[in-house]
Amino acid sequence: MLTVDALREYGADVDTGLARCLNNEAFYLRMVSMTVPDTKLDELEAAIAAKDLDRGFELAHAMKGMYSNLALTPILNPVNEMTELLRARTDTDYSKLLAEAKLQKEMLNRMAE
Amino acid sequence: MEENTSKINANHRRYVLIVDDEEINRQMLGFIIGNDYDVMYASNGCEALDILHENSYRISLILLDILMPEMNGYELLEVLRNDMELRKIPVIVLTSEKSAEVDSLRMGAVDFIPKPYDMPDVILARVGRSIKLAEDSSLLSATEQDSMTGLYNKGFFYVYADMHGRLNPDMDMDAVAIDINRLHIVNDLYGRAYGDQVIRRLAGRIKRYAYEHGGYAGRSDGDLFYLYIPHTDDCDALLEELGKDLRLNDDDIQITLRMGIYQNADRSTGMEACFDRAENACKTVRNTYASSYSFYDSKMHEKELYDEQLLGEVDTALAEGQFKVYFQPKYNIRGGRPVLSSAEALVRWIHPALGFISPGAFIPLFEKNGLILKLDKYVWKKSAEQMRIWKEKYGVVIPVSVNISRMDIYEPGLEDEIRSIAAAEGIANDAFLLEITESAYTDNSDYIISVVNSLRSSGFRIEMDDFGSGYSSLSMLASLPVDVLKIDMAFVRNITTSEKDYRMIRLMIDVAGFMGMTTVAEGVETKEQLDLLGQAGCDVIQGYYFSKPVPPDEFEQFIEKELEESKNADS
Incomplete structure (x- = not known):
């Protein structure tokens, strides 16, 4: 069940996220739940595999915007790191960062179930 | 702009x-x-553009x-910046990138x-402030702009053009005046709304031209526009761009422009003078059936200086009696012999330094700036005075026609003025024939008819001058209060060579006779013309055939001759 307490426990900066939603818990939680069906992380993995770093940067940057607004710190951290690497079109091994992001997204998804 | 201001409502x-x-x-x-x-x-720029095109009038801000x-x-941002309407909507950029902040401000974001x-409070405050700033600036533009076309009105146009001149003192600039040929015909044929649409279409092109070439565009009034642009040698291209097919439908009549250009305008005389010059050049374009243009040149400049001199000396000329009233006799030819029936008063200016100045040089000038009122009054007085002198000397009253200019008709005290002039000299009102040109009747016919009716009820007789030169039709005559119809000289000139003009004159005379009006033909120079007019039934003849306009003392020979002949005829 998706609650602010669960999100706190998960490591989200809930107070900041809530403040951005005018401290409206229901709205904040609705926004967080909207991240569940988001497929950008999978698309990012595919783009990196295909060495399409331009597309990779667009996707990572979009995710950064979304997760940073909601202050979902645990998933934001690896996404942030990938965004900066991709901004410089760094051709490196992203698997650890991808795995970390996927793990965090999985945890979020479970909370929302 | 109506749409713009409708957005600006505090509630x-x-x-x-x-x-x-x-x-x-x-x-x-x-x-x-x-x-x-x-x-x-x-969710992206394309979708945004679709929404903006549908709703630009009500969107106050773009995030x-x-x-x-x-x-x-x-x-x-680039698309918005190049769109005349959408660029008015303020844009706030949303970004997590520091570099994007400066770039977007450079591209027009506020x-x-x-x-x-x-x-969130800061976001709300920034949104509110940006909307307010844009609306304030839009309100300011609303006062700057002509509401129909969105171009600067004349006053603001001068201010901006002048500012441009001061900031770019070395840049060669052209002052251009543009108007639409015969717009009244377009309005008559297709309605006022059509004409307005043509004006807006032209205004749009003028605005775009100014925008693309780094100039300013304004609407002076009616269909007269101003452009202040960096100097161009390719005036054909300019005219082509502005005037290319302005009509709204393919089958409509062609709409053409005339353009006056004051190249490399001398700003030291002031912006208004620059555009007066462009406008004067525009007025010299004669061909109104094709778009064309004319330049302000040194000849026009000399004419302006000459006009200025004349205007500056009118009061002295009136005070010193430099204006002389000449009289041209008019003869009634309905009887066995031509009988002197009246005279027309015509003004001449004998300048001490410039010599004889043609009325064609000063009358249109005086009509333009109102001095004609003073001059007409002077002529009425001199004519009444002369009628009194002849009456005293010969015991007869020679009726005199005097000119009533368009402007006189709108003077509230006109009737009292003429009445008191006649009374002061002891002349009956019906000895005054008041000539009003035909085209004046088309200006504001209801008002003019009421003035003329009032003058007639006071006993003055009304002559319609230059009949056939304007737009009035023979059928219109029935509704006009006129005693005498004066046929335009142009018909008389061709009467011996053009069967059509002769038939036209016959028709005019027949219709006038039917209405109980007397007909006068002016500009009669030959016996042949006189005979043809006589056959056509014309009542009165005026022209060089009998005499040119002469000073009062010379006119006396006609009176004396008439008195002599009428005595002989009686005995």
Whole structure:
């Protein structure tokens, strides 16, 4: 069940996220739940595999915007790191960062179930 | 612009368009501002443009993300900047990138909001401030602009053109005046709304030209526009660009422009003088059936100086009696012999330094700036005085025709003025024939008819001058209060060579006779013309055949001859 307490426990900066939603818990939680069906992380993995770093940067940057607004710190951290690497079109091994992001997204998804 | 100002109502909720490809970001921002604004959403630049084209009149602000698929924020800013309507809507850029902040401000954004959306209060304040600034500036533009075309009105146009001149003292600039040929015909044929649409279409082109070439565009009044642009040698291209097919439908009549250009305008005389010159050049374009242009040149400059001199000396000339009233006799030819029936008063200016100045040089000039009122009054007085002198000397009253200019008709005291002039000299009102040119009747016929009716009821007789030169028709005559119809000289000139003109004159005389009006033909120079006019039934003849206009003392020979002949005829 998706609650602010669960999100706190998960490591989200809930107070900041809530403040951005005018401290409206229901709205904040609705926004967080909207991240569940988001497929950008999978698309990012595919783009990196295909060495399409331009597309990779667009996707990572979009995710950064979304997760940073909601202050979902645990998933934001690896996404942030990938965004900066991709901004410089760094051709490196992203698997650890991808795995970390996927793990965090999985945890979020479970909370929302 | 009506649409623009309708947005500016303190009680309206404003519409804000949020453009962001990420739905969560759109929703969060919408949630922050949704209590204060109505929000519309687009997920990329293309979608935003569709919404903007449909709703530009009601959207007060755009909140714009930069990195988006299809059309990104920079691309949209570029499109907005080049669109005359959409560029008025302020844009705040949403970005997490420091570098994007400066770039977007350079591209025309008014502010930026950093991502993530910390401090919603600050976001609301920035949104509110940007809308207010844009609306204030739009209100200011509303007072600057002509409401029909959105171009600067004349006053602001001069201010901006002048400012441009001061900031770019070395730049060669052209002052251009543009008007639409025979717009009244277009209005008559297709209605006023059509004419207005043509004006707006032309205004749009003028505005675009000014915008693309770094100049200013203004509407003076009616269909007269001003352009202040960097100097161009290719005036054909300019005329082509502005005048290319202005009509609204393919089958409509062609609409053409005339353009006056004062190249490399000398700003030291002031902007108004520059555009007066462009306008004067514009008026010299004679061909109104094709678009064409004319330049302000040194000849025109000399004419202006000459006109200025004449205008500056009118009061002295009146005081010193430099204006001389000449009289041309008119003969009634309905009887066995021509009988002197009246005279027409014609003014001459004998200048001490310039010599004889043609009436053609000063009368149109005086008509333009109102001095004609003074001159007409002078002529009425001198004519009445002369009638009195002849009456005293010969015991007869020679009726005299005097000119009533358009402007006189609008003078509230006209009737009292003429009445008191006649009374002061002891002349009956019906000895005054008041000549009003035909075209004056088409200006504001109801008003003119009421003035003329009033003059007639006071006993003055009314002559319609130059009949056939204007737009009035024979059928119109029935509704006009006129005693005498004076046929335009142009018909008389051709009467011996043009069967058509002769038939036209016959028709005019027949109709006038039917209405109980007397007909006068002026400009009669030959016996042949006189005979033809006599056959056509014309009552009165005026022209060089009998005499040119002469000073009063010379005119006396005609009176004496008439008295002599009538005595002989009686005995």
